[in-house]
Amino acid sequence: MQCEAWEDILMQMDLRLTKFVQEKNTSTQVQDEFLELLLWGQSSPELQALLMNQLTVKGLKKLGQSIESSYSSIQKLVISHLQSGSEALLYHLSEVKGMSLWKQKFESLGLDSAAIEGAITAVGSFSLKANELLQVIDKSMKNFKAFFRWLYVAMLRMCEEHVPPELNKMTQKDIAFVADFLAEHFSENEELFDRKGKYFNVERVGQYLKDEDEDLVSPPNTKGNQWLKFLQESTHLKESPLLFPSFPQKSLHFVKRMMENVIVQCLQEPAEVIGRSVKQAVFLPLYTVPESSENNPRLFELPSLWNDKKAKMHNVVFCMPEISPCKLYLLRKGTDPNRHIPNSVMSIDLSHHLDNADDDNAAAQTNYVYSCLDARFYDDEMLTVVLQGSEEENKRRVLAQLSLASVLSCETEFCWEPNLRWTSRAVPSHAKAW
Template sequence: MKGRHFCILLFCVSVFAGVLIQQKLPKMPAFRQVGEKQLPNSILFMVWSPKRDLIALANKAGELLLHRLASFQRVWSLAPNEDTGKEITSLAWRPDGKIIAFSLADTKQVILCDVEKAEILHFFPVESLVSCMHWMEVSEESSTLTSFCNAEDETSHFLPKLPALPKSYSATSKIFSEEKSDEVMKLLGDVRLNILVLGGGSGFTELYAYGMYKIATLAGVAGTCRSLCLSSDLKSLSVITEIKSTENEPEITYFQLDTSLLSDCLPEVTRMARKFTHISTLLQYQKLSLTCMCEAWEDILMQMDLRLTKFVQEKNTTTSVQDEFIQLLLWGKASPELQALLMNQLTVKVGFKKLGQSIESSYSSIQKLVISHLQSGSEALLYYLSELKGMALWKQKYEPLGLDAALIEDAITAVGSFILKANELLQVIDSSMKNFKAFFRWLYVAMLRMSEDHVLPELNKMTQKDIAFVADFLTEHFNEAPELYDRKGKYFNVERVGQYLKDEDDDLVSPPNSKGNQWVNFHQNSTPLKESPLLFPYYPQKSLYYVKRIMEGVIDLCLQKPAEIIGKSIKQAIGMPLYTIPTSTDTLPRLFELPSLWNDKKSGMHYIVFTMPEISPCKLYIMRKATDLSRSVSSGLVAIDLGSLLSRSIDGTAEASRYSCLDARFFDDETLTVVLKEAVEEEHRGRILAQLPLSPVYAGEEEFILDPSMKLDQQSGDIPVQSVVLENQWRTLENMKAQYVAVNGIRKVSCVLSSNLRHIRVFEMDVEDEEEEDKQDVSGDQEKLEQSLEPSLCSQEDTEEGELTEGAEAGTSDLQEENASTSEI
């Protein structure tokens, strides 16, 4: 029994010794650094993906960079070009992490980029320069939305899938490439509504459903937007702006807007937004299809017109070109001038055979695009517009959202007119292909005879009907029209398809001949038919591009009204000046600077974090406001004293330093990641990266309720101050003048940027640094020692006292050696 007591005592001593050993070890820095990089260009924005270990960076050169957490490895980069511009002014991720949105200063555009392949999926213009953006997702899941999703999937039974645009054309967008199967649904994402909120100068604030369709244009916000956040319950929008004055210093102001209409009508807003997003995508599809048609129509089609014009200007005879060709057709003889035109210009310089093949190939490509793309897209537009019209007739549900059945009917009519013009183009293409094919076949044989070459028997067969067909073509298309020279720079208009593909307001040079058309005559002579709303308007004198612009304008008008109505329903609930920016502020770009916003989905609160450097530089202020303005939830303001933030000072002395906050971002609902510097900064001391817990902040006194009639700086003395100790949740950033931080609480990572905007460090926030491994090794050795003693405790009863004493002495010796080796470490 004595042996057992001795071993138990020995085990307790060993455990106690291990605890002492651990306490003597130096305190290890928190967070593990996983990457560091010096970048060639200054970073203007850095935002973590909400779902993946990816961070998006926008630099001063206009590049959008995507980096992975592991060793901060670059995934891809999107370089600026003439289409995108060179200055990115804001950046945001879609909540599912599949699409990045960024805004451009040069072109005032917002671009949606696919994360997987760095492809531009969609873009749209904005009226003002976008200075900040926020992309949120509705947290509420409704059975109504689920049933709507199932109903939306049924559209595939009624609408065929849109044909992919051909790769061969440079204008083809990646969104409609052949590799993509369902482009619209990829942009729409989940059935739940997500909204991209844009903010800019002069109070510019707009909301875009699914990042594509504008559902609200807001008014009542003053200044330039610095930060904004739409609550996940859609009940309110918080906006922080900078209001500049000619006399006073710029003032930071907080606004809270009531968006309860969106929340109250969530199913209706989601239905309407998804239909409108389909329509917006189809308009882009139509536009790109028409652009592909323009590229398919080659300049070589104008060669015949140009050569004939040059022939008229250079020939010395008084005979017309039409008579020259008809004489060749009837008698098989050509004048010396016409023979020179045919044998020298058309054959040698252009290649007559090549010209005929190019014309036929171009017409065939345009014809396919009209049938398979323009008509398919137009039918889909009619389908979704008809569904919208049915929704608009349910006035109780959709009239408050601005859905107007009359405007939608006008849009349906405009699409019908576009379809009529596309059918007219098909008729012109079909007629031109027949005419040119017969004309080139006859002229090719005539040129072979002029050069005394062998003519194949199958080419030499030409009936009287074929001759009459060519004669009609020459009579109709080879008329000299000197009045065209001042207008188009040519005398002739043999080619009739290109005029439909010109984006001009002028009338068609050669409109279709409707003489003898029985339906046209009947329609013109019937007053009831002229006034009937069932017939689509027809524009016989206008090009396809012109009718397309009319259609786009009417549909845009249809889409804009809900944005105006919803925008007018959003009213300002709170407007509160926070602080003024001193003129002595450093010239660092205020792109990441406080204040920042956070939406707490659990408690339904908006958190606003800011500092007041002129009044209390060593304090960090947190204000929270309930997202539901109708709820009586406690909201107010607290201040955190940054003086006693650390449990010990950096150099180990008892007195802690005073700190000011450079940047702060919410790590999660209960933690704030901050970058701190000493109030009196010394060169040998690094700045601090810390995790600030918020539970102690709100566990103390009640929050200060602000008086909206007074400025915040006038009430600063009454704001309760809380003290927080960080324990070991902080780290000194050596050899780096840290300034900004970006965090991702889901992935447990943070990225710190230096004040020169080129030095970056990445940290994993839920583990200790590499030195922690040594500490774990020591504790592991201690566990081995404890485990080695357990068998002796189990077998003591069967052991003699002398043997037990020997074992105890051996165990004591091993412990001393272990302690000695640990002390050396």
């Protein structure tokens, strides 16, 4: 995932703070410098130069808006896609595990209940990591909002500009948010300097989305978490298979890749077993593509399958727009192994459709030439088609229904055998516009 603009700006902010530490003459830490500004409204000349010359009031305001917008977008994506997706995976894998335990019926598929249980655990870990990211986003948004609001007012005062009354009020809760932000993000970290070349890591969300094998630069602080403390002190729950591991040092991308590998491995054997059991029932050559052709057109479209349980037939409707744009093709194959039903293919000519403007006036009938845009089975007896007129008719579109019974009764079906070519034959269609 590419770095967002807000992440690049925050990285520059980290580097500027690092440069500020290296160049300032005093031994005061950056955290203390900002705390003095928060509590007493006073700042050192070095900090004032950093804020006014490098960060600027306009840049700070733009950065705050960009971070809030980006964090909200990531939060919505995690909730709508990652959380719902992991829940769906847990549901399906639980069903597959139930199948694996029914050995009498599904043992032949090669399902391994232990491997599937490992996949369920991996999905659970991914779900926990996604929830952890949501918590980090929520905390970062609150702290960033309070920090930028406070710093924006402080910089306006440095410039001796007017401070809006709605921004001039800070509650004790806001001050606590800012103090937490400074304590967590503005503490110098020598280990971080060795890894990333800077003492600070203001941004905490982007590290979860990077495809890197390294541990998180700033993992979440779990000190004081009563649940984790309870788990560590519990002999029975510490190694319980009912609890998903959280991998607190790893990124979301790392856990996602691990989950994918475990799922692929647990389904590899069933995929091979099922693949070996699938046999080609029919081979039907439809057209030949020249080997010299570089850009082959898409010749096969609109595949739609309908299982007619009454007639015990599989019906497949498709078209070949580059070869015959005005025709639909209907392939029929029997599904009853105890009854021989000949396979058949029919072409349905939809090029001419009578549009009855007035059923009582035959003279009002207009003849249009149509090509087929889409087709789907409506039920056992009806096929719904979308027709489009030519350029001369302003590409007029019609939604029509085609009776399969009328088509099949027009001519005797053309029977085919595997590996034999067939010749299409026009069959008149009776389409009724809606």
